[in-house]
Amino acid sequence: MSSFSTNILILGKIGAGKASLVNYLYSQEIAVSRSLRPAAAKGLHYHKPFAYKDINIVIWDTWGLEADKAQEWWTDLRDSLVQQSGNPDIRDWIHTVIYCFDAKRSRLDEYEKEHILKPLADMGYRIIFALTKWGLCSPDEKEAARQVIFREFPGFSRISVESVSQKLRNGTVTEQQGRDSIFREICLNLRENLTYHLRKQIRADMAAAVAQAEDASRTYFNENTGIFKAYSEELHESIQNVVRQNYREKIGAVYERLRSNLTLIDMMCVEVIRGYTGIDVSETLKNFYLLVESMNDIKVSLWDNDFDDYFVSSAMNTLFFGIYRFVQSNTYQKNLDNQLSEISAKLTQDLESIADTLDHAENKVAEDLSRLLAAGNAV
DSSP: OOSOEEEEEEEEBTTSOHHHHHHHHHSOOOOOGGGSOGGGOOSOEEOOOEEETTEEEEEEEOSOBOGGGHHHHHHHHHHHHHHHHTSSOGGGSOOEEEEEEETTTOSOOHHHIIIIIHHHHHTTOOEEEEEESGGGOOHHHHHHHHHHHHHHSTTSEEEEOBOOOOBOTTSOBOOOBOHHHHHHHHHHHHHHHHHHHHHHHHHHHHHHHHHHHHHHHHHHHHHHOOTTOBOOHHHHHHHHHHHHHHHHHHHHHHHHHHHHHHHHHHHHHHHHHHHHHOOOOTTTTHHHHHHHHHHTTHHHHHHHHTHHHHHOOHHHHTTOSSTTOBOOHHHHHHHHHHHHHHHHHHHHHHHHHHHHHHHHHHHHHHHHHHHHHHHHHHO
């Protein structure tokens, strides 16, 4: 049994077939909150984990989506998602978002598009559109349902789903369909959502880290300098060492979180795909894993060894002609501030460079996984 739980958020209008979809996918009766009154059911609703094959599933949903409550519904959902994605443990994030769209309606309401789906996509969530009640649709309704999602949300997956097998008035029987395709998209969706939100978190972490390093460096400077202080080479070296240590400690922690979370995403990806499909993708992820391991604090170590390239400039050096030269504190402070700003900017730039490398590698991983899963489904 997997040590991870896969968190799946099921959304959709009242009557779109959320409960039927969950029951069809996992053979589990989940009491999604369509029957709860909005006033008593705000926020994300957590359902007790259950086992499916070799993985654990956690279903999340919300109170029923209605036109006259759309803005309130979205505000409530957005706040919950922001809080969820702010959790330091990515295992607690929402990993997959499925939006149930009643295909027989063949259209998206304006409030669905503008107040729910577009803002959700803008937050970085890759939405799986489950086109429900497929077996009840005419050929024209099916084509219209496909086209409306393609037109409004190109690039997002559209899965034709019939959750319930039932006999129609004309005597035909609808067949359940869509489970394997949804499972395939869940496997891909989990990785895309996690890596996107990890990048956002790491950028925010870096901004906080450089700010903290700057503040700590200024504090040391202020505590150890004054108008009657001789700015000796010893003091200059002491300030450099403290600044170096402040940055290395804060920035090193950011890169460590990045590496550990990327490794965790790989582990989750392997277990989730194995659990849903039986396919082992560990070999496919090997090169990406090696890339993550090779980071091994490269940027921080390189910067630490060549610290003077960041810190010392001709402007700073002009302050030190002799061991006992007295210099106004605000002059030194100004130059120190300039150097700290340059260091922070360079470190932020280094992170973006690493992010570009990881993005390129991640695109290759996504292509390989998609091809592998498609081939597995075909078999």
